[in-house]
Amino acid sequence: MNLTVINGLPAHVLFVHFVIVLVPLTALALVACAIWPGSARRLGLLLPILAFVTLASVPVATHAGEWLESHVGRDPLVRAHAQLGDGLLPWALGLFVISAVVWWTARRSAPAPGGSSGAAWSPSVLVRGVITVLSLAVAIGAVVDVYRIGDSGAKAAWHDAYSKTATSNHGG
Template sequence: MSLTVVNGLPAHVLFVHFVIVLVPLSALALVVCAAWPAGARRLGLLLPVLALVTLASVPVATHAGEWLEQHVGSNPLVRKHAELGDGLLPWALGLFVISAVVWWTARRSAPAADGAAGASSSPSVLVRGVVVVVSLAVAVGAVVDVYRIGDSGAKAAWKDNYSKTATQNGG
């Protein structure tokens, strides 16, 4: 197995499914944890680890996609999909960085066992509001980008590659 071919099939087809699942999952977890600090404390290190795995999956899928692009006929739909795919890495990096900030902030502001304030004071309402808005913006941007990339990839793969009428199988 390589990062370009799995069981004789282009690996990109497999790896994109990780991205399709992990980006929206990371985005949702980020927004929930940014808006609900108790949720961030409950998820703990899982939030930034999920975002890190998401970040790592993007260049793996992109690399496999670049290999596939060189092995299929070039057309405008494939080129558009490849160009859109190159734009996802900054969104995934944003998800990771903000997830790490949310986790760190929630960790530092955790209440003590006796219910008193944590070791450091909780962030102000303004700072939390900014973090929620930035988290929401990056999450929406990442999910919309994944949708656009997936839509363009589906069009590149399937446009004019199926019959508009059902075929009869000798039965």
């Protein structure tokens, strides 16, 4: 299976959209679950699964991007985009690890069987605070990095590739 070209087009153009959607979605879900443990319990395994899919999508998009980079002319904007793209994997890994921690702590602090209000284990306020701060930091870092990467990719793809004035062949 070739993950560099799909239907004759560079696969990076498709795969990058998964990353653009999944990273902010995972970041939002992580922060919500870190702040409100009840939402983490309701989501259950969905949070770490979403984070894992997000993590897996990054090297797929990066690999396809490296292939594309080797098939376009030398361009400093493309090189800058590629360098920024190489930095996303640690952020995605952080989203996954902290999502697993949030899921695990929410699962461990779930109400005891039989419906009693006591939890089997309850993390301290300090532990919850640290998890929340880490979640916020990694979520913000990941989303900002995706924005920076996307902005540089758009500049690399579109610089000097369109007219600043409308052309007359648009049918009107």
